[in-house]
Amino acid sequence: MTRIPAAALTAESVRMRTLVIEDEVKTAKFLKKGLSESGFSVEVSGDGLDGLHLALEVEFDLVILDVMIPSLDGWGVLMLLRQAGRQTPVLFLTARDAIHERVRGLELGADDYLVKPFAFSELLARVRSLLRRGPQRPQEVIRMADLEIDLRRQRVTRSGQRLELTFKEFLLLSLLAQHAGEVLSRTLIAEAVWDMNFDSDTNVVDVNVRRLRSKVDDPFPQKLIRTVRGAGYVMEAD
Amino acid sequence: MSWKPTDSFAPVSRLGRTLAFRLTAGYALAGLLLVLLATASLYLLTVTEMERGTRLFIADKFNVLRTLLRERPNDWEALHEEIELETAARRYEQFYIRLLDERNQPLLVTPGMEERLDLGQLTRQSGTHPGRTLRMKGRNGRIFRVATATAPVGSPPAQTDTIQIAIDVSQQEEFLQRYRLWFFSILLGTFVALPLIGYQIARRGIRPVEDMAATARRISSTNLRERILPDGYPFELASLAGTFNQMLDRLEDSFERISRFSADIAHDLRTPVNNIRGEAEVGLARARTITEYREVLESCLEEAVRLSDLIGDLLFLARAESPFAHVRRESVNIVELLDGMREYYEASAAEAGVSLTTSANRAPVIAQLDRTLVQRAVSNLVSNAVAHTPPGGSVVLAASSEGSAVHIEVSDTGVGIPSEALPKVFDRFFRLDSSRSQASGGTGLGLAIVQGIMLLHGGKVEIASQLGQGTRVTLYMPVAEQGHAQWSITT
Numbered sequence: 001m002t003r004i005p006a007a008a009l010t011a012e013s014v015r016m017r018t019l020v021i022e023d024e025v026k027t028a029k030f031l032k033k034g035l036s037e038s039g040f041s042v043e044v045s046g047d048g049l050d051g052l053h054l055a056l057e058v059e060f061d062l063v064i065l066d067v068m069i070p071s072l073d074g075w076g077v078l079m080l081l082r083q084a085g086r087q088t089p090v091l092f093l094t095a096r097d098a099i100h101e102r103v104r105g106l107e108l109g110a111d112d113y114l115v116k117p118f119a120f121s122e123l124l125a126r127v128r129s130l131l132r133r134g135p136q137r138p139q140e141v142i143r144m145a146d147l148e149i150d151l152r153r154q155r156v157t158r159s160g161q162r163l164e165l166t167f168k169e170f171l172l173l174s175l176l177a178q179h180a181g182e183v184l185s186r187t188l189i190a191e192a193v194w195d196m197n198f199d200s201d202t203n204v205v206d207v208n209v210r211r212l213r214s215k216v217d218d219p220f221p222q223k224l225i226r227t228v229r230g231a232g233y234v235m236e237a238d
Numbered sequence: 239m240s241w242k243p244t245d246s247f248a249p250v251s252r253l254g255r256t257l258a259f260r261l262t263a264g265y266a267l268a269g270l271l272l273v274l275l276a277t278a279s280l281y282l283l284t285v286t287e288m289e290r291g292t293r294l295f296i297a298d299k300f301n302v303l304r305t306l307l308r309e310r311p312n313d314w315e316a317l318h319e320e321i322e323l324e325t326a327a328r329r330y331e332q333f334y335i336r337l338l339d340e341r342n343q344p345l346l347v348t349p350g351m352e353e354r355l356d357l358g359q360l361t362r363q364s365g366t367h368p369g370r371t372l373r374m375k376g377r378n379g380r381i382f383r384v385a386t387a388t389a390p391v392g393s394p395p396a397q398t399d400t401i402q403i404a405i406d407v408s409q410q411e412e413f414l415q416r417y418r419l420w421f422f423s424i425l426l427g428t429f430v431a432l433p434l435i436g437y438q439i440a441r442r443g444i445r446p447v448e449d450m451a452a453t454a455r456r457i458s459s460t461n462l463r464e465r466i467l468p469d470g471y472p473f474e475l476a477s478l479a480g481t482f483n484q485m486l487d488r489l490e491d492s493f494e495r496i497s498r499f500s501a502d503i504a505h506d507l508r509t510p511v512n513n514i515r516g517e518a519e520v521g522l523a524r525a526r527t528i529t530e531y532r533e534v535l536e537s538c539l540e541e542a543v544r545l546s547d548l549i550g551d552l553l554f555l556a557r558a559e560s561p562f563a564h565v566r567r568e569s570v571n572i573v574e575l576l577d578g579m580r581e582y583y584e585a586s587a588a589e590a591g592v593s594l595t596t597s598a599n600r601a602p603v604i605a606q607l608d609r610t611l612v613q614r615a616v617s618n619l620v621s622n623a624v625a626h627t628p629p630g631g632s633v634v635l636a637a638s639s640e641g642s643a644v645h646i647e648v649s650d651t652g653v654g655i656p657s658e659a660l661p662k663v664f665d666r667f668f669r670l671d672s673s674r675s676q677a678s679g680g681t682g683l684g685l686a687i688v689q690g691i692m693l694l695h696g697g698k699v700e701i702a703s704q705l706g707q708g709t710r711v712t713l714y715m716p717v718a719e720q721g722h723a724q725w726s727i728t729t
Contacts, residue, residue: 119543
């Protein structure tokens with residue numbers, strides 16, 4: 001279960017430098033585009049050796065590494081990078097998700113892995129959690145427009161009006177609010193709120209979000225929870 | 239090609255590995271050994287019997303002569319009768335007797351004895367071994383058995399005479415020689431005949447196996463219908479043929495499933511790909527508003543997610559069936575797990591007008607399971623149950639433990655499944671109503687995944703359903719990890 005405090009994330013990631021080592025042109029392109037638009041500066045390399053040189057020359061904050069790349073595969077890049085003493089966080093991308101491959105990647109010093117095909121929102125969430133340094137002081141109150149969530153006392157008010165939420169609805173709202181501006185996939189939501197660590201029947205998440213909206217958004221003119229078709233949900237005050 | 243020293247031995251060692259060769263060698267060796275034993279023991283018995291006859295005969299003669307010499311030392315008539323006349327009456331197995339006095343002067347001799355035997359040699363040889371029967375060669379190549387004994391003359395004895403007896407055993411010797419010849423011919427005959435007969439027997443015994451091998455060779459993925467006709471085989475091989483045919487049945491069945499499965503995969507992959515392609519193509523065919531473009535992209539994304547889900551499910555199934563699949567077991571309270579599941583589906587069920595409850599039995603049911611996998615299995619079942627239960631119906635989750643197994647039961651008052659479809663519901667891509675399931679977003683792999691998860695846990699899944707009444711799916715799993723317990727999958 002990943003609880004990601006929302007504050008200062010965007011500001012923190014502004015000057016974050018990431019290196020994407022990926023030979024599949026389209027994948028590299030959308031990664032660069034997506035990451036740039038999320039406030040990262042992105043360098044792309046389509047080759048294992050070139051990528052390794054780049055990673056050794058320039059101090060990156062994060063390396064996103066595909067396993068199957070020409071001249072030197074992802075394992076090799078990771079191994080040489082760690083041998084050179086670089087502790088740059090590495091996020092592995094792989095099309096194979098056999099358990100021993102994951103274990104191998106993590107043993108070699110990868111910090112996280114993601115299996116293709118992945119949701120970009122998922123990648124972004126992982127990248128942000130890798131870049132977060134040091135423990136963050138949990139917030140006690142989240143405010144967004146006229147909505148106020150008291151995390152400690154589990155109380156939600158909007159326009160000064162107390163909202164009656166079930167415990168799961170409260171968890172769902174807090175999750176969305178803590179990740180304000182981030183698109184959260186249905187799978188991630190099901191995992192965080194109901195502890196369903198698999199791609200379950202995601203209609204269930206839709207139903208629950210709809211119910212939450214009927215209490216949080218429907219009675220008020222300003223809508224805070226938005227559906228991103230095909231990707232998930234995002235909460236933000238426009 | 240270079241000559242290798244081992245090449246010349248290769249055929250021999252290959253021959254040594256053939257069953258026919260081994261059987262033949264076995265038969266031949268056993269047969270030869272038996273014949274050898276039989277003939278040799280017969281021969282030895284005959285020789286011993288003949289020698290015993292000769293020895294008894296000689297002993298008998300000694301006895302008669304000694305008695306004569308002791309009781310009637312001066313009855314030359316009787317001695318003459320015994321020594322000179324009786325032997326002349328015999329046609330075969332002639333014997334000769336010589337009687338010597340104390341100074342080794344011959345008193346009486348069977349006529350012809352001196353011509354046939356070197357009497358000096360007889361005296362020298364048998365004199366050193368009194369009372370024993372010795373073999374001796376005569377003058378014209380005939381073979382004799384000779385023995386010497388002393389005999390007191392008169393009673394009380396006045397002097398001691400010496401009796402020499404020689405029996406012509408040439409007849410016996412010739413008989414034994416013929417016997418030996420026979421013996422060796424028989425051995426030679428069996429030596430030649432047994433391997434041939436053995437080989438024939440072995441060939442005949444192996445032929446059905448070779449027939450089977452030939453059938454097996456003809457079988458390939460395109461020709462799985464071929465079967466071995468079980469008639470005409472001996473019992474043991476008929477059962478082998480039966481087993482083989484059963485294996486072929488199973489293989490054929492698997493192949494059919496796989497080819498049907500491949501066709502289904504192709505179809506299920508094709509649909510979303512076709513949607514993406516078509517929408518993108520049509521969308522790009524002319525200039526559109528931003529909103530229209532956005533809609534095309536969103537639809538494409540949905541289809542891509544559908545594809546990803548499908549691929550994920552297929553991979554999961556493939557891995558569940560792999561012999562290297564492993565399960566991360568932890569202690570799980572199934573009652574709590576079902577509570578979590580009820581919470582998760584509560585909103586959906588309420589929206590569908592279905593009551594979703596867990597059974598009243600609150601006693602913890604604890605087993606060593608992979609929590610995520612079991613969650614996934616139960617989730618698939620609950621999702622199906624809620625989707626197929628009309629408003630006003632109910633879905634009940636229950637857990638119980640019985641001996642070394644735990645049960646999880648998901649029952650609904652839904653539309654039910656026709657009995658003819660029941661055995662197929664665990665097949666991949668099986669859908670009762672394809673159009674509706676497609677719309678509800680299912681991949682048609684849900685129950686196959688449930689079954690895969692049960693397999694991984696060494697458990698099984700059972701389904702019972704009545705059309706219009708409802709469906710009950712029961713999962714059975716061993717409480718603790720069992721070695722290689724085989725739980726049959728029954729549907």
